[in-house]
Amino acid sequence: MKKTRVLWLSAISCNGNTHSFLNYPYLEQFLSDFEFIYHPVLESDYSLEDITACGIACDILLIEGAISSEFQRADVAITQIIESYAQEVKKIVTVGTCATFGGIFGENDNVTGLHFDKEKRTDTFEHYFDKTISISGCPIHPEVLVNTLYAIKKELLISVDKFLRPKEYFAYTVHNGCTRNEYFEYKIDNHKFGTLEGCMFYEHGCQAPYTQGSCNKILWNEVNSKTRAGLPCMGCTEPTFPKQNLFHTKKNMGIPQNLPVGVAKRTYLTLAGITKAFTIERLEKKLFDD
Amino acid sequence: MIKLIEKIEGEAKLNFNFKDNKIDFVDIKFMSTRNIENILRGKSPLDALVINPRVCGICGHAHLIATVGALEDCYDDLKISNKAKTIRELTLNFELIQNHFKWFYLTMLPLFGHKQQVLKATYPSQLMAKAIALFGGQYPHTSYAIVGGVVCEITEMDKIKLQHLITETIKFVEDNLVKSENFSVCKNIDNVFKMEGDLPNLLRQIKEEKLLERGKSYDRFIAFGANSYFKKGKSLKTRVSHAISLNYVKESEIPSSFAKNVSYKEKYYEVGPLSRAMINKIPLVIDAHRKYGDSILSRILARVCEISQLLEHSKKLIQALDLSEPSFIEPPVDISQLNASGCSAVEAARGTLIHKVEIENGVIKNYEIITPTQWNLSGGTKDKQGVSQKAMIGLSDIKTAELVFKSFDVCSVCTTH
Numbered sequence: 001m002k003k004t005r006v007l008w009l010s011a012i013s014c015n016g017n018t019h020s021f022l023n024y025p026y027l028e029q030f031l032s033d034f035e036f037i038y039h040p041v042l043e044s045d046y047s048l049e050d051i052t053a054c055g056i057a058c059d060i061l062l063i064e065g066a067i068s069s070e071f072q073r074a075d076v077a078i079t080q081i082i083e084s085y086a087q088e089v090k091k092i093v094t095v096g097t098c099a100t101f102g103g104i105f106g107e108n109d110n111v112t113g114l115h116f117d118k119e120k121r122t123d124t125f126e127h128y129f130d131k132t133i134s135i136s137g138c139p140i141h142p143e144v145l146v147n148t149l150y151a152i153k154k155e156l157l158i159s160v161d162k163f164l165r166p167k168e169y170f171a172y173t174v175h176n177g178c179t180r181n182e183y184f185e186y187k188i189d190n191h192k193f194g195t196l197e198g199c200m201f202y203e204h205g206c207q208a209p210y211t212q213g214s215c216n217k218i219l220w221n222e223v224n225s226k227t228r229a230g231l232p233c234m235g236c237t238e239p240t241f242p243k244q245n246l247f248h249t250k251k252n253m254g255i256p257q258n259l260p261v262g263v264a265k266r267t268y269l270t271l272a273g274i275t276k277a278f279t280i281e282r283l284e285k286k287l288f289d290d
Numbered sequence: 291m292i293k294l295i296e297k298i299e300g301e302a303k304l305n306f307n308f309k310d311n312k313i314d315f316v317d318i319k320f321m322s323t324r325n326i327e328n329i330l331r332g333k334s335p336l337d338a339l340v341i342n343p344r345v346c347g348i349c350g351h352a353h354l355i356a357t358v359g360a361l362e363d364c365y366d367d368l369k370i371s372n373k374a375k376t377i378r379e380l381t382l383n384f385e386l387i388q389n390h391f392k393w394f395y396l397t398m399l400p401l402f403g404h405k406q407q408v409l410k411a412t413y414p415s416q417l418m419a420k421a422i423a424l425f426g427g428q429y430p431h432t433s434y435a436i437v438g439g440v441v442c443e444i445t446e447m448d449k450i451k452l453q454h455l456i457t458e459t460i461k462f463v464e465d466n467l468v469k470s471e472n473f474s475v476c477k478n479i480d481n482v483f484k485m486e487g488d489l490p491n492l493l494r495q496i497k498e499e500k501l502l503e504r505g506k507s508y509d510r511f512i513a514f515g516a517n518s519y520f521k522k523g524k525s526l527k528t529r530v531s532h533a534i535s536l537n538y539v540k541e542s543e544i545p546s547s548f549a550k551n552v553s554y555k556e557k558y559y560e561v562g563p564l565s566r567a568m569i570n571k572i573p574l575v576i577d578a579h580r581k582y583g584d585s586i587l588s589r590i591l592a593r594v595c596e597i598s599q600l601l602e603h604s605k606k607l608i609q610a611l612d613l614s615e616p617s618f619i620e621p622p623v624d625i626s627q628l629n630a631s632g633c634s635a636v637e638a639a640r641g642t643l644i645h646k647v648e649i650e651n652g653v654i655k656n657y658e659i660i661t662p663t664q665w666n667l668s669g670g671t672k673d674k675q676g677v678s679q680k681a682m683i684g685l686s687d688i689k690t691a692e693l694v695f696k697s698f699d700v701c702s703v704c705t706t707h
Contacts, residue, residue: 016350
C-alpha cells in the first residue's frame with residue numbers, strides 16, 4: 001500500500017510532542033505505512049525551506065505548537081505555511097494542547113491554538129474546522145496520535161467531541177483506571193505525597209475526575225501514569241491548561257470547587273455524606289507495610 | 291553566506307563570512323522566543339514545576355530538577371531524604387542517556403552520510419523513558435519532583451523492573467554502539483579505534499576523512515551541577531579547579547538574536563559531556579583530548595562514554611537506595627508564605643543548566659533560566675568569539691561547519707525559552 005504522506009509542522013512549541021511520538025513502541029510498523037515529508041527530528045526528503053517554498057504533495061498536516069501570526073519558520077509566517085497546506089490535505093491534526101488550545105505558550109499575547117483560544121472558537125482557520133482532528137495533551141500520548149493517523153489512513157469515521165477530540169480516547173476521564181480510585185470512591189481524604197495510598201483530588205489539586213483523556217486507560221511509556229505515581233493530574237488535555245495553583249485543590253466551604261464531569265454539587269454532597277458511614281480499615285492504613 | 295541549520299529542536303541561522311576560502315566569522319542567530327520567564331511571573335512557585343519541563347521536549351526533566359532545586363534553595367531549613375535525592379539523580383541520568391542515544395543515531399550519523407537509524411535511537415531511549423516513568427508517571431513532561439522530595443513511593447519490585455531496564459540498555463550498548471564489555475573501563479582511545487560497533491566505526495570514519503582535529507575551540511570547560519557522579523569545576527586544558535561560583539556567571543543580551551550570551555568571569559566556556567569528562571578526569575576522554583584536543587572526536591566520544599558511565603553509576607545508585615527512608619518530607623512552611631530567592635545548577639544533557647527564582651509574598655516575582663546551549667552558542671564579536679563560533683573558524687566548507695556546530699548538540703527550544 002502507498003505510504004501516507006505527512007507533514008509535521010512545528011509552531012511555537014517545546015518539541016515535547018515530537019519526543020513523545022518517538023516513544024511509540026511500534027515505530028518500525030508506523031514508518032513503513034507513513035512517510036514524513038518533514039519532521040522536526042527524523043530525516044525527510046525535503047528541507048524546511050523546500051516545505052515553505054512550495055506545496056509539496058501531502059495527505060495529512062500535523063501541527064505541533066501554538067500559533068501566532070508573528071511566528072515564522074524559515075522566514076515564512078506559520079499561518080501562511082498552514083494555509084498553503086491546509087487546503088490540499090485530507091485532514092489536519094493538531095498535535096498537543098498548544099496547537100489545539102494555545103496551552104502554556106498561549107499565555108503570551110495573540111498566541112492561540114488552530115481553532116481555539118482556550119475554550120473560545122477562533123476564526124482565522126474556520127474554513128478548515130471540519131477537516132481537523134484535535135489530539136490534545138501536554139504532551140500527546142503517542143498511541144492516541146498514531147492510532148488516529150491510522151484511522152485517517154483507513155478513512156474510518158472518527159467520532160469527535162466539541163473540541164474535535166476523538167471520543168474513543170477523550171470520552172473517558174483521566175480518573176478512569178487510576179490505582180487510587182478507591183480512596184476517591186469512599187472519600188478518604190488522607191493523601192500524603194510520597195506514598196502509594198490516597199487520592200490527590202481532595203487537597204493536592206488532582207484534576208483527573210474532570211479531565212478528559214486516556215492516561216489511566218492506555219498507560220504512559222507502557223508502565224505508569226502521573227496519578228498512579230502520586231502526581232496530581234494537571235488537566236493538560238483541557239482548554240483551560242495551565243490553570244493556577246496546580247498542586248492545590250480549590251474549595252468552597254470544604255467542598256472541592258470542581259466536581260467530576262456531570263456530577264451536581266448537591267448529589268455529590270449526598271454521596272459524600274453516605275460514604276461517612278463506611279469505615280474501611282484496609283484503606284485507612286498502609287497498603288502493605290506492617 | 292547564510293544557512294538555515296535545521297533539526298536542532300528548532301532552527302538557527304548561521305551567517306558564514308569567508309576570507310581566503312576559509313571561514314573567518316560565523317554569526318549565529320535564533321529567530322524566536324517563547325517568554326517562559328514572563329509566563330512564570332505572578333504564578334504560584336509550585337506551578338513552575340509544571341510549566342518549566344515544557345521549556346524543552348528532550349531535556350525538560352533537567353528543567354524540572356533545576357526548578358525544584360531553585361525553589362528548595364529558598365528555604366533555610368528544608369529536609370530532603372537521601373532516597374528522594376537519589377531518585378531525582380536517577381531520573382536525570384536516564385534523561386541524559388536517552389538524549390545521547392538520540393543525538394548519536396538521529397543527528398550525528400546522518401551528518402557522516404549514513405542513513406538515519408531511527409529504531410537504534412528510539413529503542414534504548416524508550417527503555418530510559420520507561421525507567422523515568424516508573425518514578426514520574428510519564429516521560430516527557432512529568433512534575434514528580436516537588437519541594438520536599440518526590441511524589442512517588444517505590445518498592446523492591448519496582449527496583450527489579452528498573453534493574454532490568456538498565457540491563458537491557460547496557461545490552462543494547464554492547465550489541466550496537468561499542469561491541470566490547472571493556473569499553474566502560476577502557477583508558478586508551480587507540481583501543482577504541484580497534485573495537486567494533488557504531489561508535490568505533492564513526493571514529494574510524496573521522497580519522498579517514500581527516501576530521502580528527504576539527505572543531506577545536508578554547509579548550510576551556512565548566513560544569514556547575516554537582517551530584518554523586520558529576521563534579522563541579524572548571525578545566526583550562528587539563529588543569530582542573532573546583533573553586534567556582536555562580537556569582538561570576540553573567541548573562542547578556544545580543545542585539546541580533548533572541549538568544550542571550552553567557553560567560554564566566556567575562557570568558558566563554560564550553561559545557562556538556564566533554565566538559566564533565568574533563569572535570570571528572572575520565573581516563574578515556576582525557577586520553578582522546580591529549581591526542582586530539584577539544585575536537586569533534588573528543589566531543590562525540592565523551593557523549594557516548596557518558597551513556598556507559600551513567601548506566602553503570604545508576605546501577606550502583608539503585609542498589610544503594612534505602613527504601614525505608616521517606617520519599618517526601620513536608621516543608622516546614624508552605625511556599626506561599628515565603629519571601630526569598632534561590633538558585634540551582636544541574637547538569638542537563640547538553641551541559642550546565644541554571645535556574646534562579648525570586649519569590650515575593652508567595653508568588654514568583656522573577657525567574658531566570660540559563661541553558662547549556664546559551665553557553666556553547668554565545669554569539670560573540672569577531673574579537674571575542676563564542677565557543678562554537680571559534681570551533682568553526684578556519685574550516686573551508688559549510689558541511690563540516692554544520693557538523694562542528696551540531697557536535698555541541700544544539701537545542702534551539704531551550705535557547706529560545
